[in-house]
Amino acid sequence: MRRWRGALLRHPWSATLLDRPLMGPHALERTEFLYETLTAAGFTAPKTAAYSLSNYVMGSVIMQVTWERSGGTDTGHFLRERADRYPALAEHGLEHDWDATFDEGLGYLLEGMARSRQ
Known part of the structure; x- marks a missing residue:
């Protein structure tokens, strides 16, 4: 997942392609590898696990690329001024x-997936 994310981030334009089915040979090979890996890890029906992991990676890339293209706006001051309305956001x-x-998020996802197999 980290290597796939890294590859997508090295080519930020690739995030614009994530709004369509990924049916090219490289995407299919990656998905095949993911299904095989999940099956070997004990997931008898790897589709949902693959879907969760893939969407996590793609979503994180889209968010990061979008944030960086926007200039990486400093939201801290904005949120602290509105701490009465958004206290958790102002704090964190x-x-x-x-x-x-x-x-960290990938760890949460993988831990939950591991528990679901037990």
Whole structure:
């Protein structure tokens, strides 16, 4: 998942292609590999797990590319001024380290998937 995300981020224009079915040979090979890996990990029906992982990767890439293209707006000041209305956002903010946040979220997703197999 990290390598796929990295490949998409190295080619930011690729995020614009994610709004259509990915039926090219490279996309199909990646999906085949993902299904095989999930099956080997004990998922008897890997489609939902693959869907969850793929959408997590694609969604994170789209958000990051969009944020960076917008100039990476500093939202901290805006949110702190509105802390009475958005206290959790004012405290935690929206800015983050993209890689660390991706890894942490992927961990949550994988932990949940592992529990579902038990």
